[in-house]
Amino acid sequence: MQELFVDIYAKGLLGTARTTPFGEGMVIWTVHGHMFAAYTTGGEGLSLRIGSDLMAQMLVGQKRAVTSAYLKGTGWVLFPWNTPPTELRDWIGRSYRLVLSDRNAGAP
Template identity: 35%
Template sequence: MTRELVNEICQGLAGATWSDPWSGGHDAWKVGDKMFACIGVIQDGVSVKTPSIEDAQLLIDMGRGVKAPYFHRSWVRVDWTAVSKDELRDRIETSYGLVFSGLTKKLQREISGT
């Protein structure tokens, strides 16, 4: 799996937008101007948000991710060569859902078109 697959998954999510906030070759995916996925310059995986610090630690303990450098402890970096396409999609969609649910109800309605 590659950066292109991650970008394809992210691009398909409602209201998702791409940016390179540090101008160094990062792919930062946001919804409502809040980041839910980020690929670094090294390109060895994608950093995503988890529901809690405990969930992130569980994924790390299980070998399903590592601590995401420069992010809060509730984020993990998922090595896209070590997980299935379905698991990668699930991690990205979970992160997106967590970030989306933290947006205002008004913004959620605007993004979802309801």
């Protein structure tokens, strides 16, 4: 159910694309070709870019998120699927805007 929520919300953001470059079980959401969200079908949650390792550590310390298994130490965390939809939506939007602003600023 949450996977569908993510897909519907992310699809509505300008310039986004849903891709499966690692196979159908791994969904990557990008904005203008840059990843801002990822999940594994049937997995434990949604990985989002938070922007700083400090913010990521804070969210993990508060038990609102866990360290992303594949993106450790890079400002990414995994929000479990039991995260309230409104909070998940807010973090998706923040991740999207962060990646979009990095892209516009010329970051790799």
